[in-house]
Amino acid sequence: MTRDLDTALLRTFVAAAETASMTAAANAVHRTQGAVSQQIRRLEELLDCKLFVRDRRGLMLTDAGERLLEKARQLLAINDEIWVAMTSRDLTGRIRLGVPYDLVITHLPPVLKAFANSYPQVEVLLFCATSPQLADALRDGRIDLALIEQPVGPASGECLSVEPLVWVTARGGEIYRKRPLPISLVCESCAFRPSIFARLREHGLEWRALFENGNIGATLATVKFDLAITAMLATTVPPDLDILPPGSGLPELPSFAINLHLRPLGANAIAQALIGQLRGVFRRQPRDDAEQSGYRSIGFGK
Numbered sequence: 023m024t025r026d027l028d029t030a031l032l033r034t035f036v037a038a039a040e041t042a043s044m045t046a047a048a049n050a051v052h053r054t055q056g057a058v059s060q061q062i063r064r065l066e067e068l069l070d071c072k073l074f075v076r077d078r079r080g081l082m083l084t085d086a087g088e089r090l091l092e093k094a095r096q097l098l099a100i101n102d103e104i105w106v107a108m109t110s111r112d113l114t115g116r117i118r119l120g121v122p123y124d125l126v127i128t129h130l131p132p133v134l135k136a137f138a139n140s141y142p143q144v145e146v147l148l149f150c151a152t153s154p155q156l157a158d159a160l161r162d163g164r165i166d167l168a169l170i171e172q173p174v175g176p177a178s179g180e181c182l183s184v185e186p187l188v189w190v191t192a193r194g195g196e197i198y199r200k201r202p203l204p205i206s207l208v209c210e211s212c213a214f215r216p217s218i219f220a221r222l223r224e225h226g227l228e229w230r231a232l233f234e235n236g237n238i239g240a241t242l243a244t245v246k247f248d249l250a251i252t253a254m255l256a257t258t259v260p261p262d263l264d265i266l267p268p269g270s271g272l273p274e275l276p277s278f279a280i281n282l283h284l285r286p287l288g289a290n291a292i293a294q295a296l297i298g299q300l301r302g303v304f305r306r307q308p309r310d311d312a313e314q315s316g317y318r319s320i321g322f323g324k
Contacts, residue, residue, distance in 0.1 A: 027068075029101050032094040034061040035073065039091050041184055042080035046174065046279070050181040102298045116145035117292045120156040120168030123208055123238040124258040125280070129169075129303065137299045144292055153213035157283070166285050167293055169300070171213045171255070171278050179281035182304040185255040187214055187275040189266040192248040198266055202228040206241045206250035209234050214278070218253050221273040255280075280304070 038047035038058065048055040066073050073087035083091060121130055126148070134146060149156070149165045156168040174184055191198050203222070207215055212234075222229050232250040233241055244250045245263060253275055259265055266272060282300060289297060 025068075027097070028065075029098060031061050031065040031068070033098055034058055035065055035087075036091065036094050036098060037181070038062060038074065038081055039083055039087065041174075041181055041279075042082070043174075044081065045176060046181050046184070049176055049179075052180070099302050102301065105298070112143070113141045113292050113295060114143040115292055116147055117167070117296055118147045118149060118165040119296065120149040120151065120159055120165040120170075122153050122156065122169065122171055122213070123150055124254060125169055125171075126150055128258045129280075133296075133299045133303050136302075137296055140299075141292070141295060144295075146296070152209060152211040154211045160283055160285055163285060167289070167297070168283050170281050170283050172281055173217065174277050174279045177279065177281050179283035181279045181281050182300065183280040184277050185257055185280060186277050187217070187253055188256050188259065189251055189270065189272050189275065190245060190254050190259055190263050191251045191266055192246055193262065193264055195245075195248040195251075195264070197248045198251050198270060198272060202230045203272075204232040204250035205229050206233040206244040206252045207231065208238050208241050214253050214275075217276050217278075221275060225273045227272070 034047060034051050034053070037050040038044060041047050041050065044055050044058050044062075048058045051058065053061075062073065069086070069090070071086040072084050073090065074081045075084055076082070130148075137144070137146065149159060149168075151159065153170045153172065156165070156170050159165045160168050169182070170179060172179075189198065197204055205218070207218075219229070233244050241252060242260060242263070245252050251266070255278060256265065268274065282297065284293065
């Protein structure tokens with residue numbers, strides 16, 4: 023007998039799998055934590071299998087959950103493509119998208135290319151800034167939607183991804199051993215700055231801000247030439263830089279969520295179409311796999 027899967031249940035399942043948290047999943051699908059737990063139980067009953075187990079790190083997929091995850095992503099992507107294609111044809115106009123500096127090069131190109139191919143009459147205006155600045159621009163109505171990097175936890179936006187924040191250094195660099203520790207960040211409003219300095223204080227490490235002028239290219243140059251280290255999301259680290267592994271003498275940094283936020287008036291047809299492209303790209307981004315995520319940790323001498 024043919025049975026139909028409820029895409030709402032699958033969307034909640036994927037959110038829980040990608041965030042490893044019922045709380046974060048509830049935020050992503052705009053439901054209560056209780057409703058999310060109920061939807062997961064309902065899906066497990068329909069498929070007659072256990073999809074998650076809990077450990078100290080949060081939710082972990084079972085073997086059945088792992089098998090379902092990729093299929094669920096594919097089905098949701100097709101569902102979203104059909105919805106956009108049938109409801110947003112012949113779109114014209116423009117949309118203002120806010121993106122943090124570090125995501126522009128790494129995550130945005132496939133989104134903009136796919137969107138331009140699908141909606142050639144829509145103009146995308148990019149607004150690049152730090153996450154706090156993007157949040158202000160969204161509230162002021164200067165942009166229509168934004169990707170905002172925030173500490174993992176309850177937030178008003180939709181969680182697209184959870185990424186580890188890592189220490190980044192030059193290839194073969196030694197500056198991370200220096201004290202006070204020279205740190206290069208894009209600017210004072212960097213979303214990572216409070217967490218970085220809090221962890222250093224907790225571990226009694228002295229530091230000095232070497233560079234903060236709002237230019238990510240110059241920031242990366244100070245790291246490349248071993249003048250300072252910086253901190254970045256693991257999937258945004260350039261290939262000519264390295265990630266400091268545990269044992270480097272620096273504290274472990276927290277993970278950050280990449281959340282999608284909309285202006286208070288909500289999303290029109292153009293925004294919905296762009297949101298669909300953004301969701302698709304982040305769902306295809308590898309998770310929880312150091313090699314796939316681009317980890318290139320340096321080794322320490324014997």
